[in-house]
Amino acid sequence: MTLSANLAAAKAALAHLEIDDNPVSVRAKSRDFFWYSPVLKARLDHISADFVVAPKSEAELIEVLRVAYAHNIPVTTRGAGTGNYGQAMPLAGGIVLHTRHLSAVTAIHPGRVIVQPGCLLRDVDATCKAHSAQELRMFSSTWATATIGGFIAGGSGGVGSCTWGALRDLGNIIRLRVVTMEAEPRVLEFTGEELHRVSHAYGTNGIITELEMPLAPAYDWVEMFVTCETFPEAARIAADLGREDGILKKLITVFEAPIAQDYFQRVAPHLAPGQAVLGLMIAPHAMDGFLTFAARYPGAKVIYRSDAHDWPRDPGPVFEYGWNHTTLRALKVDPTITYLQVRYAAPDHLEKIEAIRAKLGGEVLQHLEVMKENGATMFAGLSLVKFTTEARLDEIVRIHEAMGCMVFNPHRYTLEEGGRQSVDDRQLAFKREADPKGLLNPGKMIAWDEPGFDYKNVYAYKGMKRP
């Protein structure tokens, strides 16, 4: 690989830092879980950075940004690369800034933790639990491998959202410390309304170097699988359980048959054909309340609980069947599977889901996650889709939208297309201020590159490296 003069100069200027320029590992560190999407797979598979830098301190990180700015080198920041939207992929090449060494838990207080972005979610929880029996309010199903910085920069919610709502909700992020991409990078502290400028921005307008997050008490959650004979009953139970204010829970997931039968190898032997499955995490002191609740639904049967079971093969954490791990498990068995993210809002969410099932059953399998939204419960659908063509996938999206179900399209690599298909003015305004050269994670914010884009077709970033 020959580097451009600028790249070579930047690399030389950073030579005293930890640099990886081995093409095989650079390519590996330039990828995330974009391949969940056949659409993204077709477009991004060739993407690779020119080299990777892993700063060991905020000062080193600032140095990387200062040098990259001086030499006009794009910088794409990466945690563990477990995102699904290609958000950690350097479309225009340049530098991947790897946060692995910025992994310290800096301080723990009652109800909050201060932590660096490269700390694994699992390590945040382990440290907080050992310190004071606390844990993060919510995490992605990739808890064991994902970083907290990646979760905040690229995620929207997850395990815990059935109680606490989404990351964007007030109170679910306390403070973010962010470094800008300027001749002389600035270090800024964001709280309150300003958090939205940089959370879930894919690192397009600043690099998070410290996070202050709220904590909840850490309990030995009882993880369960519950079967129901029909999907509507399972969905009804999930919705009802979401509204039980006195039953403390961390996960309420619904799987339509045959998701669990076909894709959950250690669960399938315990299922009858056609059964819908609930995956749950309930606080131990709420188990009496939960079992009382469950007994009100004659069709519901607890087939597994993590604190008392005789399954010959331990299924592992139940949350590793939910959220996007459902898709991952399906993909491992059937490579033609992909997924959609659908918002089913109360009060008619159950009816909408049945209408979608009636229309798309067989091709689209329902996987629901209960979330709190504005004080009510709703479903985030991470529907499994049997992929045939991009055209058909787009049609399925349109069918959902025509039936009043908003889709957050995971087959797009831009913030806007994966979100509400509209510009986030706060993020754009801050990018103008913090990344005037447009070097941070280029190609991910349409509003920056092509403000007049009409969203009729897939956005194609013109600066993308050629295959």
Next chain:
Amino acid sequence: MTLSANLAAAKAALAHLEIDDNPVSVRAKSRDFFWYSPVLKARLDHISADFVVAPKSEAELIEVLRVAYAHNIPVTTRGAGTGNYGQAMPLAGGIVLHTRHLSAVTAIHPGRVIVQPGCLLRDVDATCKAHSAQELRMFSSTWATATIGGFIAGGSGGVGSCTWGALRDLGNIIRLRVVTMEAEPRVLEFTGEELHRVSHAYGTNGIITELEMPLAPAYDWVEMFVTCETFPEAARIAADLGREDGILKKLITVFEAPIAQDYFQRVAPHLAPGQAVLGLMIAPHAMDGFLTFAARYPGAKVIYRSDAHDWPRDPGPVFEYGWNHTTLRALKVDPTITYLQVRYAAPDHLEKIEAIRAKLGGEVLQHLEVMKENGATMFAGLSLVKFTTEARLDEIVRIHEAMGCMVFNPHRYTLEEGGRQSVDDRQLAFKREADPKGLLNPGKMIAWDEPGFDYKNVYAYKGMKRP
């Protein structure tokens, strides 16, 4: 005082226990806060037990019940006597069973506490906080003086209900241990659906001797007063704050003007005429989120926060202005004040309250408490009423009901009239089993004494001691 032969025999049989038969203190221990209601005051002021027994163990308590059963003596159980419905008052005389010595915190685990009924709410919290930074999910505003047994036997919710819902909701009581009133009292353990048989039953069908309650993390709650220029804005803020899933809170109270101006002596100097006031408890790590939320309401102004203020006179705990402490403070200033308990359910609760204000403004002042109910937020109204006559008070109740607002009438001493004006079959069935002679807190369960009662007029217990 001359005792009947039965009473004298019972007293003699219990002579080795702690007995109080001093008429002055027996009368004091036969009263609760029934005098909040002029209606109850007129009917119950003369009530007094024959003597008081304070057992020092469950074994002694069983002995009291066994002896009372043998001699046909009514037994009314009492905590601290801070209830408002006359629920601890021995209408037919007999024995008051005082739980003051049954006050041990037996065990504390992550998320739950096991405690005896006579333990003060304040002491439960202090013990749990010292042990493992935990506290009760909810408590009455009489936290400093009330017992946990009285709260469960006579309360329905309180400070904390804006997050956790009501005591009757699944998960908010884990287990109750109950002794029956039979020739040989039995000791029963109730969980799940069976909890409803004995919780909020005023001790009419069994005596609670142990409680297992869920705990939440104990935080140094930031207590606040916030002013708004208008009541509808304050109510709107309260409703909106109740729906903020990421902002951890323990109290959201709204006071219409001039409640705070006229009745809150240490708050009034900081208020302008006509301002509505919010009383709040917010977790310290949620304060950033709360202040961001509050800034969205231009009219809202934080005038006091417990962690940073310059008020010359500390107002004390903000929760001691809410729930029924509002009524207490009003009564101290204006003895003609009484109150109603009104349920304003979503989604049109704000509109209903405005309709009531339009109709009854001046005579009825709005005091609202945010509660969770079936996953949504609602208001429990503890409206202040300027009392004139019983007839007018009844009319005010009817006006509320005609406008679609359910009233839990605090001017009644029976379970049914103070509740939903219907028999609780589970409580009645258990009383048949556990108190076959009808000796426990007689006169409080209409279904037991007069099953055909039509609720058209105030129930008058025929067995009540004459003045």
